[in-house]
Amino acid sequence: MTSSDVPENRWSDLERPPLNATALRRALVRPESLWTSLDVVATTGSTNSDLVGRAAGLDEGAVLVAEEQTAARGRLDRTWSAPARSGLFFSVLLRPAPRVPVERWGWLPLLTGVAVATGLSRAAGVDTALKWPNDLLVTVPENPKEPKEPKEPKEPEDPKDSDGLRPGEAPSGAERKAGGILAERTADGAVVVGVGLNVSLRTEELPVPTAGSLALAGAVSTDRDPLLRAVLRSLEQWYGEWRAAEGDPAASRLQEAYAAGCSTLGRTVRAELPGGTSMTGEAVAVDSDGRLVLATEDGVQPVGAGDIVHLRPV
Numbered sequence: 001m002t003s004s005d006v007p008e009n010r011w012s013d014l015e016r017p018p019l020n021a022t023a024l025r026r027a028l029v030r031p032e033s034l035w036t037s038l039d040v041v042a043t044t045g046s047t048n049s050d051l052v053g054r055a056a057g058l059d060e061g062a063v064l065v066a067e068e069q070t071a072a073r074g075r076l077d078r079t080w081s082a083p084a085r086s087g088l089f090f091s092v093l094l095r096p097a098p099r100v101p102v103e104r105w106g107w108l109p110l111l112t113g114v115a116v117a118t119g120l121s122r123a124a125g126v127d128t129a130l131k132w133p134n135d136l137l138v139t140v141p142e143n144p145k146e147p148k149e150p151k152e153p154k155e156p157e158d159p160k161d162s163d164g165l166r167p168g169e170a171p172s173g174a175e176r177k178a179g180g181i182l183a184e185r186t187a188d189g190a191v192v193v194g195v196g197l198n199v200s201l202r203t204e205e206l207p208v209p210t211a212g213s214l215a216l217a218g219a220v221s222t223d224r225d226p227l228l229r230a231v232l233r234s235l236e237q238w239y240g241e242w243r244a245a246e247g248d249p250a251a252s253r254l255q256e257a258y259a260a261g262c263s264t265l266g267r268t269v270r271a272e273l274p275g276g277t278s279m280t281g282e283a284v285a286v287d288s289d290g291r292l293v294l295a296t297e298d299g300v301q302p303v304g305a306g307d308i309v310h311l312r313p314v
Contacts, residue, residue, distance in 0.1 A: 016083075016084075016200060018040075018067060019065060019085075019224055019225055020225055021038070021039070021040035024038055024040070024225065024228065024229065025038045027229050028229060028233070033236065035061045035092075035232060035236065036058075037059070037061070037062045037063065038062075038065070039063070039064050040067070041065070041066050041067070042066075042067050042068065043066060043067060043069070043070060043084070044066045044068075045070050045072075046069055046071050046072055046194075047065070047069065047090055047091035047194055048091045048184055048192050049071075050091070051064050051091045051192045052186050055187070055192065056186075056187065056188045058093055059093075060094060060095040061092070061093065062092070062093040063091070063092050063093075064090060064091050064092075065228070066090070067084050067089075068083075069081070069082075069196070072089065072196055080180075081207070082198060082201065083205060086199060086200050086205070087196065087199045087200070087201070088179075088199060088224055088228055088231070089196050089197075090194070090195055090228070091192050091194040091195070093192055094108065094191045094192075094193060094239065095189070096108070096191065096243055096247065097189055099243050099244075100242070100243055100246055100247035101246070103289075104246075104247030104248075105183075105247070106290045106304075107254060108183050108193055109133060109181045109182070109183045109193065110132075110258050110286070110290050111235075111239060111254055112181050112183075112193050113134065113181055113258070114238055114254065114257045114258050115231065115234040115235035115237075115238040116136060116179070116197070116231050116234070116235070117129070117130060117136070118238070118257075119227070119230035119232075119233065119234035119235070120227065120230070120231065122230055122234075123221065123227050124214050124219040124220060124221055124222075125218075125219060125220035125221075126138055126214050126217050126218065126219045126220075128261075129175060129261060129263035130261045130262045130263065130264075131175075131263055131264050131308065131310070132264040132265075132283070132286065132308055133292070133305075134182065135177050135179070135181075136177070136178050136180060136181070137175045137176065137177055137263055138176055138178045138212045138213070138216075138217035139174055139176075140174070140212045140216045141218070175263060175310075176210060176211055176216075176217075177212060178197060178211070178212045178213055178214060178217070179198060180195075180196055181193065181194065181195055182194045198211065198213035199213060199214050199215065199219075199222050199227065200214070200222045201213035202215070202216075214227075238252075238257075241253070241254075249288060249290070250288065255286065255288065258286055259286055262286065263310075264283045264292065264308055266282070266284075267283055267310050267311070268281070268283075268311045268313070269281070269283050269308050269309060269310055269311060270308070270311060271294060271306045271307070271309075272307040272309065273305070273306040274305060274306065279296055279298075279301060279303075280296065280311070281294035281297070281301065282294065283308075284300075287302055289302075289304070
């Protein structure tokens with residue numbers, strides 16, 4: 001990790017201004033808040049890797065934000081990159097034990113997705129859909145308006161695969177992947193949850209045709225400071241309610257909220273499973289363990305891990 005200057009690019013500080021770490025700490029790190037520290041670095045390999053490595057010396061609620069990541073990781077160790085200051089790239093340290101049983105920790109990536117979607121709806125005016133288990137989708141019009149210089153919005157109120165297309169899969173142009181979530185266990189029994197979100201990327205900057213950004217989806221603001229504040233406040237609230245309910249996804253309303261925002265449900269999908277096998281069926285539910293439930297020709301099948309491909313309607 002380094003705090004050196006962000007590499008220069010064709011965007012000026014006025015078009016992609018750096019985050020204001022002092023203002024973010026003032027707004028978020030408070031005596032009664034979940035967030036106990038917040039650091040912003042110019043560039044690092046991976047905020048998740050950094051927090052996992054430092055977890056033993058940190059209290060719950062540590063937040064690490066990077067203006068740029070050079071070795072960002074997604075699920076299955078996939079790598080991705082984005083121009084400096086073009087998105088929100090951050091990780092948080094959570095310690096749900098002993099209040100929440102370990103068997104319920106699998107809900108943390110899904111909880112984070114709900115929190116991000118809630119925060120972005122308020123602060124950016126963008127509906128963010130959730131693709132099970134960890135993708136954040138936005139709808140990009142066929143001829144999107146290119147992003148302009150960000151404007152400062154009013155402070156929001158506190159809220160209560162990079163895969164290419166293959167035959168039979170949903171085409172680009174409607175729902176696009178704008179971000180993802182990665183949760184990792186630490187050696188001392190904590191969980192680091194990382195979020196990567198494309199904010200101001202233009203069409204020519206997208207890594208693949210199936211990617212998108214808040215700007216291309218018509219966000220009312222791409223000012224990252226209020227966006228990050230809104231997302232972290234939303235995450236604090238959802239995590240607090242889930243932990244207070246001892247991780248019960250029904251009692252905390254998390255299961256209901258995830259189902260309401262999950263674009264995978266109701267679709268015919270192909271689940272590509274560990275070991276090279278796959279199954280196809282209609283995604284009908286997310287069960288109490290956070291698994292995707294498919295109705296297949298062989299009956300109802302829960303999927304706990306795997307890549308989900310949204311298929312075109314027949």
